Amino acid sequence: MNRNAYDLIRFVLRRLLQSLPVLLGIATINFLFVNLAPGDAADVLAGEAGAASPEFMAALRERYGLDEPLHVQFLVYMGKLLTFDLGYSFRFSRPVTELLLGNLGPTLLLMTTAILFACSMGVFLGVLAARCVNRWPDYLISVGALIAYATPVFWLGLMMIVLFSVKLGWLPSSGMQSIGAGYTGWRKVLDVAQHLIMPATVLGMYLTAFQVRLMRASMLEIGEQDFVTTARSKGLSEQAIAYRHVLRNAILPMVTMVGLQVSAILGGSVLIETVFAWPGLGRLAYNAVFQRDLNLLLGLLFLCSIMVVVTNILTEVVYRLIDPRIPLK
Amino acid sequence: MITRNSLIGRFGRHYPAVAGLALLAAVTAMALLAPVLFPQGPWRMVGRPQLWPGADPRFPLGTDILGRDLLACLFYGARVSLLIGISATLAATLIGTVIGAAAGFFGGRVDRWLMGFTEIFQTTPPFVLAVVVVAAFTPSLTSIIIAISLVSWPPLARLVRAQFLQLMPREFVLAGIVMGMSNTRLIVTQLLPNAITPIIVSSSLMIASAILLEAGLAFLGLGDPNAMSWGYMIGVGREVLRTDWYITTIPGLAVLLAVLAINLVGEGLNDALNPRSRNR
Numbered sequence: 129m130n131r132n133a134y135d136l137i138r139f140v141l142r143r144l145l146q147s148l149p150v151l152l153g154i155a156t157i158n159f160l161f162v163n164l165a166p167g168d169a170a171d172v173l174a175g176e177a178g179a180a181s182p183e184f185m186a187a188l189r190e191r192y193g194l195d196e197p198l199h200v201q202f203l204v205y206m207g208k209l210l211t212f213d214l215g216y217s218f219r220f221s222r223p224v225t226e227l228l229l230g231n232l233g234p235t236l237l238l239m240t241t242a243i244l245f246a247c248s249m250g251v252f253l254g255v256l257a258a259r260c261v262n263r264w265p266d267y268l269i270s271v272g273a274l275i276a277y278a279t280p281v282f283w284l285g286l287m288m289i290v291l292f293s294v295k296l297g298w299l300p301s302s303g304m305q306s307i308g309a310g311y312t313g314w315r316k317v318l319d320v321a322q323h324l325i326m327p328a329t330v331l332g333m334y335l336t337a338f339q340v341r342l343m344r345a346s347m348l349e350i351g352e353q354d355f356v357t358t359a360r361s362k363g364l365s366e367q368a369i370a371y372r373h374v375l376r377n378a379i380l381p382m383v384t385m386v387g388l389q390v391s392a393i394l395g396g397s398v399l400i401e402t403v404f405a406w407p408g409l410g411r412l413a414y415n416a417v418f419q420r421d422l423n424l425l426l427g428l429l430f431l432c433s434i435m436v437v438v439t440n441i442l443t444e445v446v447y448r449l450i451d452p453r454i455p456l457k
Numbered sequence: 458m459i460t461r462n463s464l465i466g467r468f469g470r471h472y473p474a475v476a477g478l479a480l481l482a483a484v485t486a487m488a489l490l491a492p493v494l495f496p497q498g499p500w501r502m503v504g505r506p507q508l509w510p511g512a513d514p515r516f517p518l519g520t521d522i523l524g525r526d527l528l529a530c531l532f533y534g535a536r537v538s539l540l541i542g543i544s545a546t547l548a549a550t551l552i553g554t555v556i557g558a559a560a561g562f563f564g565g566r567v568d569r570w571l572m573g574f575t576e577i578f579q580t581t582p583p584f585v586l587a588v589v590v591v592a593a594f595t596p597s598l599t600s601i602i603i604a605i606s607l608v609s610w611p612p613l614a615r616l617v618r619a620q621f622l623q624l625m626p627r628e629f630v631l632a633g634i635v636m637g638m639s640n641t642r643l644i645v646t647q648l649l650p651n652a653i654t655p656i657i658v659s660s661s662l663m664i665a666s667a668i669l670l671e672a673g674l675a676f677l678g679l680g681d682p683n684a685m686s687w688g689y690m691i692g693v694g695r696e697v698l699r700t701d702w703y704i705t706t707i708p709g710l711a712v713l714l715a716v717l718a719i720n721l722v723g724e725g726l727n728d729a730l731n732p733r734s735r736n737r
Contacts, residue, residue, distance in 0.1 A: 147580075149573065150573070150576050150577055150580055151580075153573070153574070153576075153577040154577050154580060154581055157577060157581075158581075158589070161589060161590060161593050164593070274717065274721075275713070275717065277716075277717075278665070278712075278713050278714075278716035278717035278720055279713050279716075280669055280673065280676075280688075280691075280709060280712050280713070280716075282673060282676050282691070283672075283676075283691055283705070283709035283712065283713075284709075286691070286695060286698060286702075286705050286709070287702075287705075287706065287709070289698065290698060290699075290702045290705075290706075294698070294699050391579075391580070391581070391582040391583065392582070392583070392584070394582040394584075394585065395582040395583055395584025396584065398584060398585060398588060398677075399584070399673050399677070402677065403695075413585060413588065414677060417588060417589075417592040417677070417679070418592075418678070420592070425589055425592070428585070429581060429585060429586065429589055432581065432585050433580045433581050433582075436580050436581075436582065437580060
């Protein structure tokens with residue numbers, strides 16, 4: 129194995145180890161929050177079954193270990209966490225880990241598409257803004273970014289449904305694929321892509337606004353450096369300078385931005401998945417909240433935190449891949 | 458006196474910020490005037506349901522699916538948005554400043570522990586954590602404010618810590634230490650006043666994100682059931698989105714304008730308070 133790859137693997141393992149205390153802290157805080165709350169799973173289950181006798185409640189609590197003292201429950205919870213056993217979802221009657229993994233795919237698909245979309249739109253609009261600096265396209269893009277920061281994403285999603293699904297009938301308004309259509313192969317890919325367009329665009333909106341500003345600033349800053357003057361003097365087109373010379377130097381801050389924004393995107397996906405009935409983690413969170421499914425909520429928060437940690441490590445790896453001069457800390 | 462280079466003068470030349478201030482004044486006026494103009498409250502069914510804007514002169518913005526006056530709802534929603542936005546920001550600013558100041562001032566082990574604690578909160582996605590907190594403690598104005606402040610303080614703590622780290626080796630701080638000032642006095646009278654500008658700017662921007670968070674929570678049904686809020690209105694309108702989309706559009710525009718106004722004012726403040734950063 130070559131040295132570089134070896135270094136990279138060692139780095140990833142070390143960073144994973146370093147994030148263990150943080151994950152432990154998150155698990156502790158999550159546990160405290162959910163247990164400080166009035167009422168427990170037995171109350172919810174009993175409420176569901178109609179009137180419940182005290183004996184039935186006691187039996188329920190005993191069966192699920194809810195009658196143990198809090199610190200015992202905590203130790204049991206942490207012990208199980210180490211084996212990725214996140215407990216049992218009382219309301220879905222399935223293990224939490226199984227539920228989470230079943231819903232992870234659609235969320236990852238949605239988030240990756242949103243991030244890719246945001247980065248490419250950001251580059252395109254940022255270059256456009258920098259090349260027309262202080263002229264109308266630049267102002268238009270700046271105003272657009274300002275409005276994007278202020279727009280509630282879920283509301284924008286609803287407005288897009290009104291326009292593109294109800295009025296124009298171009299795009300499907302909910303779900304991940306057409307129900308009962310039974311598409312296979314490329315037809316199915318196309319179907320999913322059609323369902324993906326609106327939620328991914330809306331979810332990526334904030335990130336797009338950030339990337340546009342970043343790319344514009346990079347273009348203006350790097351555009352004054354000597355190597356760009358050299359490129360210009362040897363007769364390269366502005367297009368080639370922007371995309372071949374400036375972009376390469378602007379990409380590192382953009383990667384950082386993705387790392388910084390990933391937890392906001394995860395939070396946004398709860399709202400977006402609810403709006404577009406996307407069958408992922410966000411919608412699971414929505415259901416878990418309303419059914420007071422404590423185990424499922426804890427598991428979800430924990431998985432989200434793991435996703436943030438992993439993304440942060442990934443951004444550092446991407447750094448290294450893009451610019452081999454950067455040392456792995 | 459308002460001169461060209463005074464604070465107000467610099468703010469006043471920043472036209473978007475002045476526009477933002479005007480918008481913000483309008484939203485504040487809505488919040489204050491709600492009980493005067495609509496003494497019957499926002500929940501009363503006053504007309505035929507689903508009246509479009511302009512269809513009945515008594516209800517310029519129309520009525521929602523239960524026949525409630527959308528204009529009244531919008532005014533009362535401004536109250537809730539501002540109340541939650543400002544209270545949550547004040548609480549988050551307090552938490553963030555105390556933690557960041559302690560970490561930056563004491564350094565060493567205190568710094569490591571406090572920053573570790575901060576990292577825990579920065580790793581959990583803010584909105585998801587807010588949803589869990591509000592859901593766990595049943596939705597009410599208090600639990601919503603607690604949840605929003607709980608997820609908003611970490612960036613501020615990091616900012617205050619960074620400011621303190623920069624200020625600690627400066628002569629006036631060293632002089633204070635030599636004079637035998639107590640730690641509290643040093644922090645309150647020497648360090649904080651010199652770190653206050655970025656705290657003010659980021660707190661003002663935090664109000665905007667708190668309003669967006671509140672709208673998201675209320676949209677998911679996690680709003681105070683006794684408080685009419687813009688997010689709740691959007692959630693109600695969603696049920697008839699296909700036919701009567703104006704019920705959703707109007708409160709969403711209100712959120713957009715309020716948040717935009719606060720962002721513009723915040724940026725104007727930033728430029729007025731740090732004249733050197735203007736040539737970004």
